[in-house]
Amino acid sequence: MRLGLLLLALLLFASWSVASCFDVPVNAPPKMTTEVEDWRDEIIYQILVDRFENGDKNNDYNLDLRAPTGWHGGDWQGIIDRLDYIEELGVTALWISPNYKNVEQDAGISGYHGYWPQDFVSTNPHFGDMNKLRELVAESHKRGIKVIFDVVVNHIGQLFYYDINLNGRPDEHVEGSGLVYDQYGGARSDLVRVTEWDPDFDPRGIHSRTSLGEAGIAPIRWVYMPEDNRVPPMPKVFQNDDWYNRKGRVVTPWGWNHREQVVLADFPGGLKDIKTSLPEVQQEMIRVWTHWILETNADGFRIDTVKHVEDEFWKVFAAGVRKELKAAGKNNFLMFGEIFDGDDALLGHYTKDGMLDSVFYFSHKYQVFDDVFKRGGATKKIEDLYNARQANYGTTPHPNGIVDANGQGIAPTRALVTFLDNHDVARFLYEFNQVEGLRAALFYLLTADGIPCIYYGTEQDFEGGNDPANREDMWPSQFDTSGTTFKHVQQLNQLRKKYAPLRRGNFQLRWTSERTATEQDAGIVAFERSYNGESVLVVVNAHASKTSETSATSLGGGGMPVSFAPGTVLVNVFQDDDANKEFVVAADGTVTVSVKPRSGKILVKK
Structure with missing residues (x-):
């Protein structure tokens, strides 16, 4: 009898011990706070969680580091461990892979990317639990870094x-x-x-x-x-x-x-299309996705597969999310969408009629970064695309949408998310092994208008091709902070923070060119940005091999007009090896700025 009681006690103790090891109590949700003053101040850094850093070996299972489509072990603890690196780079917001529990694998391919939903309200055990996700958001906020969650409403995995x-x-x-x-x-x-x-x-x-x-x-x-x-x-x-x-x-x-x-239709590969036209589905999606913010205090949504969902859904969803979060104390919440398409009018469509605050500017990626900075096309393309913006994108702020530092709404035309590459397209350096061209593109990205987004590893000169080759592990780089491209991005981020016009200023093109050969202004794009009485002039030369300048006098034209008064001395605040640091505005209000190939200047009043 005593032996039986002893065995029973041991069994009860063992079961309690096992349960206590695995049933981790979930902490109370954090208080909602508004961390963003003006989203145009932010520099987004996209992280594919599974490929960034493995900070917790306890959640390593089903790993296959040899397979580009396998699980590799990155997690939320890994991001926390590398916040020093992220902060040193100078980015201010993290867009991370979907948080929810995903299909583990299908047809020999793992769901490491996060776009095969199975459980919309449970965390992905490969990445961590809810406590760890809250810790990631809280630790990021301590450093002034915001966190953006990835949203899928269009489909579930092949279930x-x-x-x-x-x-x-x-x-x-x-x-x-x-x-x-x-x-x-x-x-x-x-x-x-x-x-x-x-x-x-x-x-x-x-x-x-x-x-x-x-x-x-x-x-x-x-x-x-x-x-x-x-x-x-x-x-x-x-x-x-x-x-x-x-x-x-x-x-x-x-x-x-x-x-x-x-x-x-379903996505090829068996991703089953949700009937988002149903009112009950729309309300459940609002509940599911506001749940993640109320549980963590994150700051925004990047929304997947937007064009695969009806317009009416986005009107209901966006308004519903804004209303719920505002009532909870979370304001200035950004929602921007992925419309994987080069049709500029189609992209802009989703920023109108109460839909999204912004979209990924795919037309800009294709026409500016690919055509001009990568392939040497005319910078006049930049002007043509910019001139279409007022017609194609929403020009009025959304009710309860994003606002500036004075509480005034920001229209989608002023908040487009610009990028060189991401997890769905080949990296900028793929089949373009010219890192100087990458740096010129980054120069434009981080000085032109919009909210810039940098894909992890760009600062380390990653050059992978299309998915999955563009989803490299980050840790082989050893998170080096001494590389030329890292320092280049770091300096641009510092200048962006120092000079408010580079973040919030209006955008006025001063020079573009149709010429791409050996002409005086071939490859030049120049623009002024002004904010609260302060102006900055940016000049970029996208040409691969020649120094060009903001003048066409040799072609029968004139110099570049600027808003600065005649006699104003403009000094380049971007540190480079060009001896030409100062430029004087001529009596006729023009200024001629020469720029070496694939480089740029940021000019302010001396």
Whole structure:
């Protein structure tokens, strides 16, 4: 009897001990605070969490560092451990990978990136728990660094299949023989691939069929594969079959040009499209995503796959998020979207009618950073794109949207998120092994208007190609702070902080050129930025090989007019090896500034 009681006591103690090791209590949510004075002051640094730094070996599982598409072990503790590095670089906001619990792997590819949602309200165990995420936000805020969460509302991971043949299991097979029957007038038996995981788009909805013909809308079957975290989605309301469009995948490549498929189809690869037109779905998404902010006190949203969701959703979602967070004490909350498209008017569309505060400026990436700074195109392209902005983008601030230091709303035209590259496109240096060109592009990025975003590793001259090659591990760089590009970015960030016009000032182009060869002004772009009576003149030379200047006198033109008074001495505050540091405004109000190839000058009144 005594032995039995002793064994029972030991078992109870053991079970309590195991539970105490793993059931970590969740701390109380932090108080909501508004950390941002003006979002145009910020410099965003994009971090792919799994690839940045491994700070906690306890959450390492299913790692495969040899596989570019495997889990590599980065986590939130790793970011906390490298906040000194981030602060030294001079960036002021972190955009981190999605936080929620993700599909572990699918078809041999891991969900390290975070864009295959399974549980919208639980943290990704590879990255840490809610306490650790709160710690990351709090530690960042102590340094004046804001935190932006990545949002997905368009889809879930591949968590169900379409039971097309009604046999209750996921099948993939080929129908038909491919033969032509001459004896039957050339009738064909076409080869058709049928996959119940990822069938081609059907505007009627995916239909079941048997040997006797169609049998109505195909039921969907939720899978249970816990080893890959491919289990029904959470919260449980997302297990409602009617919450999905159930029309199959975009038929590539032509389907991307059809609006119906872009909005209603599954993503190729089996990402199941959520029926975001339903009011109950819209309200649940507001609840889910405000939950993350109320639990952590983070500062903004980067929103994925915006063009794949109806306009009406964004109007409801954006207004709802702003209302809920304002009521909780979180103001000046930024929401900017990813519209992976070069169509400038399409990008701008999502900044109107109460939708988003800003978008990733993809047209600018393609037309300015790729065409001009990488391929040597005419800087006149910068002017042409800028002149289209007033027509294409929202020109009035959104109610309860982002504001400036005086509490005045900021229109989307003044808050576009500019970038050279990110996790979805090849890095700037890929197939362009000219680091001076990268630095010239960074010079423009960090001095022109907009909210600049730098992809992690750019400061270390990373040069990976398309996904997944552009998602390199950061730790082999040893987080070196002595490299030329790191120092280049650091100095530009310091000057941006020192001179308010570089952050908040208006933007007036003073010089662009259609010339790209050996002409006097080939490769030159110059602009003034003014704020509260202070002005800065920026001149950048994108030309690869020649010194150019802000003048066309040799071509029958004149000099560059500026707002500074005649006789004003302008001095370059960007430290470089160019001996020409000072420039005097001529009697006619023009100034000629010469700039070495792929470099720039930031000129202020002496």
